[in-house]
């Protein structure tokens with residue numbers, strides 16, 4: 015018989031629940047929440063949930079790893095804010111393909127106020143699909159965002175006017191390819207036309223306000239009506255890139271993505287994802303070429319200031335825990 019767990023390292027069972035609660039607030043493609051957690055006396059394990067993969071939009075589960083990387087960053091940051099060092103090993107066991115990371119909160123660490131600020135931002139971060147104000151983001155904030163990516167071993171390359179214009183065209187190209195693919199549309203519909211009681215998928219209310227005309231940055235919309243939406247302001251559009259494209263690089267890029275998003279939230283900015291140009295392989299190749307060929311584009315983000323948006327749902331702790339009975343009440 016396996017004994018119940020009352021603590022993992024420095025964290026008691028309530029703290030373990032609270033850090034997993036922070037982890038699951040991470041963004042995920044179509045809000046699939048493709049993660050599970052196992053609590054063992056040796057550490058907290060993060061597992062991929064392959065049943066929640068998106069075989070059409072995310073053929074090689076690259077975005078699944080980005081989403082799990084984002085959950086891992088939340089987990090590490092929440093543990094850090096509780097005064098423990100989240101010693102993390104990526105992909106620790108070759109023979110266990112769903113095991114993505116183990117985090118061991120065993121050493122005391124004086125919390126870094128900047129990371130505590132990011133931990134506070136976890137519940138305030140939401141994907142914001144409303145049009146953004148045409149306000150300039152101060153260069154110091156852009157530098158902070160760039161630094162956030164680099165600390166997590168990913169990069170936010172500077173885009174000149176020509177690259178930005180070409181990127182906008184690639185967004186349209188990826189979007190059109192997806193809209194012409196019945197398999198993509200069917201998968202998208204499955205995850206976005208959910209009713210209000212669903213604890214996953216993107217609810218229609220998350221779509222936000224609707225701009226009336228065409229042009230600008232085309233954003234993938236959600237909800238049963240699958241409307242086209244565009245943003246006419248000049249938001250800050252950034253690409254997160256990695257030097258290689260292995261599973262570990264994708265997990266790191268997901269952590270970098272979440273650190274960038276939380277840094278943006280802490281600075282009072284809103285953000286949304288523009289993933290069409292990285293989801294269509296031929297367009298991703300073109301984007302890689304546009305960035306100079308040295309970086310693998312992992313995700314494109316739009317940053318600025320939009321109207322307030324509501325929460326999206328999450329599954330319960332019991333749903334995401336492997337062995338939920340092991341964690342004592």
Ligand SMILES: Cc1cc2nc3c(=O)[nH]c(=O)nc-3n(C[C@H](O)[C@H](O)[C@H](O)COP(=O)(O)O)c2cc1C
Pocket residue numbers: 039040041042043044045077080081084139140141142143215216234235286287288289290313325326
């Ligand atoms: C890798 C990745 C790709 C995403 N792509 C898009 C996208 O193309 N368009 C979009 O509107 N939202 C996109 N999202 C946002 C998710 O739909 C969102 O995270 C999810 O619905 C949960 O909502 P929240 O971010 O407000 O917590 C993406 C999220 C991730 C992690």
